[in-house]
Amino acid sequence: MRRAPTYVAAILVGAFSAFPLLWVVITSLKQRGEIFTETPDLWPDDPDFGRYADVLLDSGVGRALLNSLLVAGVSTVLGVAIAALAGYAVARFAFPLRRTFVVSILVTQMFPLVVLIIPLFIVMRQSGLLGTYAGLIAAYLAFTVPLAVWILRGFIETIPVELEEAALVDGASRFTAMWRIVLPLALPGLATCATFSFINAWNEFMFALTFMNEEAKETLPVVLQTFVGRGQTDWAAVMTTSVIYTLPVVALFALLRKHLVTGLTSGALKG
Amino acid sequence: MSSLPAEAVAARGSRVPRRVSGLAGSFSRHGLAIALVAPSAILVGALVAYPLVRTVWLSFTDTGLIDLVQGGGEWVGLENYREVFADDALRRALINTVVFGTVAVVVTMVFGTAVALLLNQRFRGRALLTVLVVLPWAMPAIAASSVWRWMFNDQYGLVNWALVRIGFDQFHEYSWFTDRLPAFAAILVVVVWQSYPFIAFAVLAGLQTLPKDVLDAAKVDGATAWQRLRFITLPLLRPILAVLAVISTIWNFKIFDQVYVLAAGVPERATDTAAVAAYRLAFASSEFGLGSALAVVLFLILLAVTLVYLRMLRGQEAT
Numbered sequence: 001m002r003r004a005p006t007y008v009a010a011i012l013v014g015a016f017s018a019f020p021l022l023w024v025v026i027t028s029l030k031q032r033g034e035i036f037t038e039t040p041d042l043w044p045d046d047p048d049f050g051r052y053a054d055v056l057l058d059s060g061v062g063r064a065l066l067n068s069l070l071v072a073g074v075s076t077v078l079g080v081a082i083a084a085l086a087g088y089a090v091a092r093f094a095f096p097l098r099r100t101f102v103v104s105i106l107v108t109q110m111f112p113l114v115v116l117i118i119p120l121f122i123v124m125r126q127s128g129l130l131g132t133y134a135g136l137i138a139a140y141l142a143f144t145v146p147l148a149v150w151i152l153r154g155f156i157e158t159i160p161v162e163l164e165e166a167a168l169v170d171g172a173s174r175f176t177a178m179w180r181i182v183l184p185l186a187l188p189g190l191a192t193c194a195t196f197s198f199i200n201a202w203n204e205f206m207f208a209l210t211f212m213n214e215e216a217k218e219t220l221p222v223v224l225q226t227f228v229g230r231g232q233t234d235w236a237a238v239m240t241t242s243v244i245y246t247l248p249v250v251a252l253f254a255l256l257r258k259h260l261v262t263g264l265t266s267g268a269l270k271g
Numbered sequence: 272m273s274s275l276p277a278e279a280v281a282a283r284g285s286r287v288p289r290r291v292s293g294l295a296g297s298f299s300r301h302g303l304a305i306a307l308v309a310p311s312a313i314l315v316g317a318l319v320a321y322p323l324v325r326t327v328w329l330s331f332t333d334t335g336l337i338d339l340v341q342g343g344g345e346w347v348g349l350e351n352y353r354e355v356f357a358d359d360a361l362r363r364a365l366i367n368t369v370v371f372g373t374v375a376v377v378v379t380m381v382f383g384t385a386v387a388l389l390l391n392q393r394f395r396g397r398a399l400l401t402v403l404v405v406l407p408w409a410m411p412a413i414a415a416s417s418v419w420r421w422m423f424n425d426q427y428g429l430v431n432w433a434l435v436r437i438g439f440d441q442f443h444e445y446s447w448f449t450d451r452l453p454a455f456a457a458i459l460v461v462v463v464w465q466s467y468p469f470i471a472f473a474v475l476a477g478l479q480t481l482p483k484d485v486l487d488a489a490k491v492d493g494a495t496a497w498q499r500l501r502f503i504t505l506p507l508l509r510p511i512l513a514v515l516a517v518i519s520t521i522w523n524f525k526i527f528d529q530v531y532v533l534a535a536g537v538p539e540r541a542t543d544t545a546a547v548a549a550y551r552l553a554f555a556s557s558e559f560g561l562g563s564a565l566a567v568v569l570f571l572i573l574l575a576v577t578l579v580y581l582r583m584l585r586g587q588e589a590t
Contacts, residue, residue: 003394006389006392006394007394009389010389010394010396010397010400013386013389013400013403013404014399014400014403014404016464017403017404017406017407017464017468018403018406020407020415020418020419020422020464021406021407021410021418023418023422023429024418027421035427036426036427037427038426038427038432039432040427040429040432082310082311082314083311085307085308085310085311086307086308086310086311086312088307089303089304089305089307089308090308092304093301093303093304094304095301095304095305095308096301096305098304101308101312103581104315104320105315106581107577107581108315108319110521110573110574110576110577110580111319111323111525111570111573112524112525112527112546112566112569112570112573113525113527114525114527114546114549114550114566114569115322115323115326115566115567115569115570116318116319116322116323116326117322117550117553118322118325118326118329118553118559118562118563118566119321119322119325119326119329120318120322121553121554122325122339122559123322125339138318139318141314141318142314142315142318142319142322145311145314145315145318146311146315146319149311174303175303202411203411203412203413205412205413205527205528205531206527206528206531206550210554221411221413221414221528224413224414224417225413225417225531225532227417228416228417228420228532228535229532229535235421235424235427238417238418238421239418239421242414242417242418245411245413245414246409246410246411246414249409249410249411250406250409250410252409253405253408253409
């Protein structure tokens with residue numbers, strides 16, 4: 001019985017963490033009549049999976065899902081590709097202003113996005129990028145690139161320099177040594193980094209809310225927020241959309257398991 | 272060492288620039304490095320440095336909607352800053368940011384550390400609990416805020432129902448979002464729920480690197496569990512806790528999503544934080560100059576915190 005307090009604490013913490021998620025899933029499956037009850041109904045009597053199809057097809061959530069995938073996907077690929085080069089250079093070379101670059105990359109991640117959004121809005125408005133996928137993707141590079149440089153540089157530093165030196169001795173050029181030796185070894189790092197970038201872009205709300213001024217191009221968080229903001233909130237749709245919006249991130253977290261804390265404390269995933 | 276957050280370790284490494292020998296090949300000395308860094312540097316310059324400078328400039332003007340079409344507004348000097356501190360609503364937004372942010376940091380740190388200590392015990396189901404604790408972290412902020420808004424619903428919400436069930440009858444149809452303090456309490460729950468897992472796992476990583484022999488010795492000498500925690504574990508964790516507290520402060524001071532969704536209906540926007548207030552000034556009221564000034568004040572507060580943070584990292588490098 002000495003361990004009883006441990007178990008009580010474990011159950012309380014587990015319930016606090018997981019119950020809200022369980023509750024969303026349960027609620028998303030309830031018939032509408034079961035949702036609005038004085039005493040919460042802890043289990044759906046007649047699970048309604050049809051709402052997922054309805055929400056995806058009829059209320060613009062499906063389109064928003066595709067928009068989110070497109071914006072987060074492209075900004076991740078571009079961001080990681082651009083950052084991989086810088087990450088390599090920072091890990092391997094001494095060059096002028098190197099330290100300045102590293103510190104500004106770190107400091108960038110501390111920025112509140114609200115301090116950047118007004119000028120970005122003005123510039124996009126003037127250049128016709130407002131309301132375009134390209135505009136939002138470009139804005140996302142403001143945080144995916146610094147984050148990716150930061151994580152990749154750490155990964156590349158763990159790859160022994162000797163491997164490249166051997167290639168150089170064998171007559172490879174610097175670029176070949178990077179492309180053929182370091183890059184393949186850094187692939188797990190690139191994958192981890194891409195996952196983080198994707199989650200951050202997927203979760204981002206403020207830029208998406210401001211720059212996508214056309215309903216057809218809204219991303220998932222924006223659509224979800226408009227559901228909640230309506231006078232007569234359709235809570236069933238809110239729950240279903242929340243599940244659809246959260247599931248991909250949970251899947252990615254499962255992939256990231258090992259790296260969640262070790263690589264990541266640099267503010268890679270906001271709490 | 273390995274328990275320190277990534278940037279602490281990396282910052283230490285960066286002291287010694289590595290160079291692959293024999294790199295003076297076809298490129299001039301720094302040519303390749305600069306070519307590789309250039310795209311990132313240009314992007315960061317265009318998307319972060321330039322907007323930052325422009326926001327500072329805008330904060331000294333009265334730029335409104337029409338000025339966006341015709342070009343910049345009038346230069347008004349420090350007028351916007353005077354207004355930020357003189358206007359009740361804006362001053363309140365700043366106070367909200369600092370007070371709510373600080374409370375959120377303290378609660379998150381204490382709860383996160385407690386959960387880390389729990390996860391560091393041996394008990395059945397620990398692996399399962401680890402998975403459950405990660406879940407709130409994986410939920411996007413807008414989804415978490417939407418879901419909790421439903422849980423805090425006055426009529427059908429689970430929170431009120433549970434509170435009434437355990438005997439707090441005053442929570443029958445209690446409305447959480449019509450007053451400042453209850454609204455902040457609800458937002459606090461959501462923020463802590465989302466951010467404690469990160470703290471818990473980072474502290475847990477730190478706990479697992481502590482020297483076992485010291486703790487065992489104390490146990491042999493008859494120190495109670497509380498004494499071991501108070502006089503050995505916590506002092507040894509201090510560097511990690513300090514870094515985490517700063518990271519947590521940075522996150523909680525710039526909080527936007529949760530407040531934007533949860534505080535939407537609070538009368539007089541009494542729970543708006545600086546980030547939300549600055550955003551609304553710009554995009555709901557088209558007061559781009561004033562919004563910029565508030566954003567800059569928030570930025571300066573965060574910059575101060577960041578400088579403390581960089582100092583800490585350097586301090587840890589030295590030891």
